[in-house]
Amino acid sequence: MEQIFSGALTRRALLERLGRVGGTAAVFAAMNAFGVPLASAAEAPPDLRGSGKGKKVVVLGAGHAGNTSALELSKLGYDVTVLEARSFAGGRAQSARKGFTAQELGDQALTCTFDEGQYINIGPWRIPYWHRSTLYYARTLGVPLEIMVNDNDAAFVMAKDVKGGLAGKRIRQAEIKADARGYTAELVAKAANSGKLDGMLSAEDKQIFVEYLRHEGYLKKDLSYKGTDGRGWVVNPGAGLDPGPGTQAELFGFSDVLNSELWKYFASVTNHEMQWTMFQPVGGMDQIARGFERHMGHLIKFNMEVEQIRQNDHGVTISCLDTKSGKRSQVAADYVVCTIPLPVLHQIDTDFSDDFKEAITGVSYALVNKTGLQMKRRFWEEDYGIYGGHIKTVKNGAFGDYLISLPSTGYASQKGVLLGAYIHGGAAAEFSAKSFKERVEYCLDVGETVFPGQYRANFDSAFSWCWHKAKYNLGGWALWSEEGRKTAYPKLLEPQGRIYLAGEHLSYLTGWQAGAIESAWQQIAKLHQHAMQA
Amino acid sequence: MKFVLLAAAGFLAAGAALAEDDGHALYNKKCATCHQQNGEGIPHAYPALSGDAFLLGAEDDDVIKLIFKGRDGMPAWATFLKDDEIAKILTYARDSWGNAAPAISKDQVAALRKTVPGASQNPVGN
Numbered sequence: 017m018e019q020i021f022s023g024a025l026t027r028r029a030l031l032e033r034l035g036r037v038g039g040t041a042a043v044f045a046a047m048n049a050f051g052v053p054l055a056s057a058a059e060a061p062p063d064l065r066g067s068g069k070g071k072k073v074v075v076l077g078a079g080h081a082g083n084t085s086a087l088e089l090s091k092l093g094y095d096v097t098v099l100e101a102r103s104f105a106g107g108r109a110q111s112a113r114k115g116f117t118a119q120e121l122g123d124q125a126l127t128c129t130f131d132e133g134q135y136i137n138i139g140p141w142r143i144p145y146w147h148r149s150t151l152y153y154a155r156t157l158g159v160p161l162e163i164m165v166n167d168n169d170a171a172f173v174m175a176k177d178v179k180g181g182l183a184g185k186r187i188r189q190a191e192i193k194a195d196a197r198g199y200t201a202e203l204v205a206k207a208a209n210s211g212k213l214d215g216m217l218s219a220e221d222k223q224i225f226v227e228y229l230r231h232e233g234y235l236k237k238d239l240s241y242k243g244t245d246g247r248g249w250v251v252n253p254g255a256g257l258d259p260g261p262g263t264q265a266e267l268f269g270f271s272d273v274l275n276s277e278l279w280k281y282f283a284s285v286t287n288h289e290m291q292w293t294m295f296q297p298v299g300g301m302d303q304i305a306r307g308f309e310r311h312m313g314h315l316i317k318f319n320m321e322v323e324q325i326r327q328n329d330h331g332v333t334i335s336c337l338d339t340k341s342g343k344r345s346q347v348a349a350d351y352v353v354c355t356i357p358l359p360v361l362h363q364i365d366t367d368f369s370d371d372f373k374e375a376i377t378g379v380s381y382a383l384v385n386k387t388g389l390q391m392k393r394r395f396w397e398e399d400y401g402i403y404g405g406h407i408k409t410v411k412n413g414a415f416g417d418y419l420i421s422l423p424s425t426g427y428a429s430q431k432g433v434l435l436g437a438y439i440h441g442g443a444a445a446e447f448s449a450k451s452f453k454e455r456v457e458y459c460l461d462v463g464e465t466v467f468p469g470q471y472r473a474n475f476d477s478a479f480s481w482c483w484h485k486a487k488y489n490l491g492g493w494a495l496w497s498e499e500g501r502k503t504a505y506p507k508l509l510e511p512q513g514r515i516y517l518a519g520e521h522l523s524y525l526t527g528w529q530a531g532a533i534e535s536a537w538q539q540i541a542k543l544h545q546h547a548m549q550a
Numbered sequence: 551m552k553f554v555l556l557a558a559a560g561f562l563a564a565g566a567a568l569a570e571d572d573g574h575a576l577y578n579k580k581c582a583t584c585h586q587q588n589g590e591g592i593p594h595a596y597p598a599l600s601g602d603a604f605l606l607g608a609e610d611d612d613v614i615k616l617i618f619k620g621r622d623g624m625p626a627w628a629t630f631l632k633d634d635e636i637a638k639i640l641t642y643a644r645d646s647w648g649n650a651a652p653a654i655s656k657d658q659v660a661a662l663r664k665t666v667p668g669a670s671q672n673p674v675g676n
Contacts (some may be wrong), residue, residue, distance in 0.1 A: 441628025
């Protein structure tokens with residue numbers, strides 16, 4: 017323990033010295049050399065030298081992986097064209113707003129009727145602080161960010177079909193957190209003090225351990241847990257004598273806390289991908305795509321559906337259908353960056369090797385639905401002081417462990433769009449088999465369990481999107497099995513002749529924008545290296 | 551572990567209890583959104599199961615393994631369906647829409663589950 021601590025001091029002294037001499041770049045380089053992880057693996061595009069002039073690259077797909085590839089390769093002088101099947105860019109990084117249409121496979125269609133300015137992020141909706149690649153483009157493409165409230169202790173949690181006195185009670189996350197940790201700290205501290213942990217702790221450590229538990233659980237001098245002011249108030253403190261000092265809320269019983277199972281919603285730290293600080297673009301996740309378009313939009317050809325991919329030693333030919341005009345055409349390229357999601361690529365006529373074709377089917381994609389509900393009034397803010405974050409329920413009848421997410425934008429305005437459903441896997445298959453009307457009813461039924469009499473009454477308008485029912489996606493994101501990571505994944509990272517695949521599916525950040533961007537950075541570096549040697 | 555941590559962050563999918571649990575009802579709930587109630591699938595997206603050579607002709611074990619592991623747009627159902635549910639669904643699909651292949655038993659599914667590696671990572675959302 018001591019060694020690690022003194023080591024850190026030495027390092028810090030060295031880093032400070034380096035900083036004075038070599039500036040932040042030297043410090044960063046040194047910190048990386050020490051193995052101090054600063055960010056996701058890549059935080060800026062690869063530093064590529066040389067010129068791609070005279071070489072043609074066709075990029076398939078104008079999502080983040082495609083747009084990243086096109087932007088960076090065009091900077092190097094490559095002649096780049098992006099073929100996008102849809103009439104707009106951004107791939108899965110979309111926000112549904114007024115006029116946006118869900119045309120689902122199976123022929124169900126719904127056009128968004130939210131008010132102007134209201135939206136729901138139907139794809140990615142959060143950017144963790146350590147996804148430096150996504151943040152790099154937000155910064156350099158001029159996309160303003162705001163905080164995405166990914167956790168809120170004031171938000172309601174509710175356990176329904178559980179044992180104990182908390183069953184069916186709507187409480188705040190702070191209450192359950194304080195009590196779960198407070199009672200646990202009391203129990204362990206008392207056990208330590210009464211010698212029950214002797215043999216597991218040295219005598220000196222026992223003393224500091226108890227001090228730590230007193231701090232962690234807000235324990236009294238006698239090591240009892242009697243609540244803490246952050247737990248919540250029936251009447252908040254205020255002016256004068258009434259409310260004056262206010263009234264703290266009553267503690268729950270420890271057994272009720274345990275049996276509620278609500279503790280499953282928090283832990284010592286949030287897992288890495290969900291940690292603060294979490295961001296979102298102001299005005300919707302699609303603003304990142306708009307940012308890309310401002311810088312490379314002229315390279316994109318829309319409504320171009322890829323029908324066939326052929327290559328020989330000299331180049332690649334892409335055959336595509338202009339879905340607007342019905343005209344078919346061919347585009348020749350020296351290289352191709354293909355960001356088409358694997359289940360879609362699987363359906364396209366290619367001359368890939370059998371081995372490569374098999375690898376393309378070596379992964380399954382996530383079934384995902386998101387449904388946004390526009391509410392006439394922000395009752396969660398006005399009536400309960402809940403600003404952003406998630407309403408979490410446990411064993412909520414037929415709905416299971418269910419989450420409703422509140423908007424992290426437009427606070428204290430009139431209307432708001434909340435995420436009424438974010439459903440995955442088998443449940444998403446079932447949910448997506450419903451009509452749009454049935455889906456909305458389902459969402460309103462869940463919401464009523466937490467906000468009875470308010471949720472349905474304030475409902476205004478809905479939009480629902482299923483990634484597995486979207487023609488050019490056929491799924492939310494790649495779900496690699498351990499087996500697939502060992503067999504198919506490495507094969508797909510290698511170029512197939514002059515064709516380089518890129519996208520979130522070729523990363524360990526699947527389903528995250530950073531995965532798409534960083535995969536593109538890696539693959540274009542390989543492409544450029546090949547082009548420079550050719 | 552990862553699953554548990556994500557669950558802690560609050561992204562468990564809704565796990566709806568089934569009122570009807572025969573093969574037909576299960577198929578309509580879990581499979582029909584892509585493969586359609588008539589087993590015709592969706593061209594260029596999800597295969598038809600009516601007359602599907604793999605469903606009807608492959609070794610039973612390979613069919614069950616594909617359901618467990620998923621492929622393309624189909625999720626790894628090992629995470630989301632119980633053994634008897636998989637058996638009922640497969641039996642229904644192999645005996646509907648003109649299909650005529652033998653039933654799959656719960657025991658066949660259960661025996662194979664042990665041999666299939668763990669569920670895919672990150673099944674609960676980003």
